[in-house]
Amino acid sequence: MHSKFTIHWFRSDLRLADNPSFSYACKNADIIPVYIFDETNKAHFPLGEASLTWLWNSLILLNNSLSDKLLIFKGNPMEILLTLAMENNVTGVFWNRCYTPWQVSQDTTIKQKIRSKKIECKTFNGSLLWEPWEVLKADGTPYKVFTPYYRRGCLGTKLPRTPLTTPKKISFAENIILKQPQLPKTFNQLKWQSKILRHALIGEKNAEKKLKTFLDSGIFSYKKGRDFPSSGDVSKLAPNLHFGEISPNQICSKVKNMPSSENTDNFMSELAWREFSYYLLYHFPKITKQNLRSQFDRFPWICNPKDLNAWKLGKTGIPMVDAGMRELWETGSMHNRLRMIVGSFLVKNLLIDWRSGARWFWDCLFDADLASNTAGWQWIAGSGADAAPYYRIFNPVLQGKRFDPEGKYIKKYIPELRKLDLKYLFAPWEAPPSILNKAGVIMGKTYPYPIVNLSTSRKTALEAFKVLKNNASN
DNA sequence: TGAAATGTTGGGGCG
DNA sequence: ACGCCCCAACATTTC
Structure with missing residues (x-):
């Protein structure tokens, strides 16, 4: 007797416990677990290297807990799911909902198409x-x-x-007919990947x-x-x-x-x-690319690749900012306090568009999440919902003194400042030459001079943001 | 889920 | 003893 086949389409739900769609698909059926690298979404926000690294590792672990039965594809999800379903007389295709704008519309289309073939299709809230x-x-x-x-x-x-709970009985479909090529379930780690993965707890x-x-x-x-x-x-x-x-x-x-x-x-x-x-x-699906508050559309962001690059590399000359950016680069993560500090610095001291910052985070973060990343950046820029008012400008020196009082965090990520007196650690450009000497710091050489003056750039920003406010009331 | 500028208060040094 | 000034320390306002 041929038993029922169902498909669970894994996306942002790489787990077996508390997975409503997976549990449903497992009920009285043999399951075909599927993951698809969606080629149709490439134009939107292609996964960054850090995300991809995490994802592959997570998929491998997931595949292990699925007794090596996970099918991994690359391409157009609709074609892949439909072909797989039709070829194998699948009775149901299920997944947990995603919320990025193009996924919402794509899911609707796929659901209609599957149902039009008289196949059950249900979606769930899994996240x-x-x-x-x-x-x-x-x-x-x-x-x-x-x-x-x-x-x-x-x-x-x-x-x-x-x-x-994890379904008690998981029965896998056997002898699946495959028309599309699967991706090999292996992942060769590059050197930089094994480095950022060192402290990553995946799966x-x-x-x-x-x-x-x-x-x-x-x-x-x-x-x-x-x-x-x-x-x-x-x-x-x-x-x-x-x-x-x-x-x-x-x-x-x-x-x-x-x-x-x-x-x-x-x-x-x-x-x-x-x-x-x-x-x-x-x-508000447009917020990934557009200001939620439209008066920010007129803000004269400055295009300065040099400053932007210094920020990315953690070479702004402001230790608290640089430490945050280097944590991101080295670990694929960044403490929330630092995300606010480096964000405020980019948007308000450098006057660079929040989207440039969001894009860099998107590329570097393990946790790059379109919803959280977008909301976070719009929040710090002041262009978002319930956002930080424009006049809330973090002073990275004070933030350092307040939230890294022993300088542990800064020293961890900026080894060239390890010997510098705590008194000057947060603003090395203020240190007298003798102190710098003693610490082996050569300003402009082993550690950069600050790329902006915090106090004057703050004033410039306040002026620029004030214009927005005045225009808005007109 | 700020920071700087400005205002207020109160203790102590001093004539 | 008193007023005056200075200036921390704290509070309020402004950006």
Whole structure:
């Protein structure tokens, strides 16, 4: 007797536990698990090298937990899924929803096409606590401010789904007829990749461990500790969440089982910021490329490849900024506090378009996530929803003194300043020659002079942003 | 989920 | 003892 075949299409849900589509597909059927490198989306935001590295490693781990049955393709998802389904008399094709604009429309088309062939097609919520269309203001329009969105909108609606367990019985389809070439399930690591992968904890099992570690210790000082880049009081779950190696529901339900405190509340609200980013992207799909607040379209961003490059390389001459940028380059990650600092610096001190910064993050981050990245950059630029006002300009020297008081973080990523007195570590250009000498620092040679004057560039920025404000009221 | 400028207060040195 | 000034330390306002 030939049993039923179903397809689960893995995307940003590279896990077996709490995977609604996968669980559904496994019920009373033999499953064909599929991953597709979507060639049709290349024109939008092709995955950066860091993301790709993580993804491949994650796929290999996923394939292991699927008894080597994961099929990996490259091409047009619609053609691949349809052919696979038709050739194998598949009765159902299922996936968890994604929220980037082109995926939303592409998914709709694919779903219609599959259903037109009399094949069941269902989609599920696998990666958000609340669907964006379920949380609206009383007048039916989407929230644009985080606090009411979260407090009234999210917390006021139904509770998020309780996590599902891994299906008890997973039965794989045998003798699958394949018309499309599969990608080999191997991944040759290049040298730079093994370097950034050194501290990367990839895959479903690691994500679970990481969460446990965080909930056993870091979370108890999260509210304060999360601001200090060398404290370690953060979950570092962003990339795992991005690839769906763990779901927000799994995190949420574990946190809710703990005694509630300002720390757990704060962590939950950070998780809600992730939701808010997806929410904004869903309701305002153009924000990946356009300012949410259109008066920013007139802002005279400065095109300065030299400054931009110095920023990318962590050679701006401002240690706190450079440390952040070097952490990104070396580890594929960056502490949240630093993301704000380097973002503010790029947009407000260098007056470079936030999109240039977003693009670099997109290329370098393991956790490069279109929703979070876009929302974060628009937030710091002031062009987004509930954004930082234009006059909120971080001073990277003060930020360093406040959040890296012992200079540990700076010294970790800027070895050439390791011997410099703490007093001048945050602004080496102010150090007297004798101190620099003693520390073996030669300004302009072993460490650059600052590419901008923080105080004058701040004033210039305030003037420039003020013009926007005045124009807006006209 | 800033920072700088400006304002206010209060203690201590000093004539 | 008193007023005056200086200036931290803190609070408020402004960008």
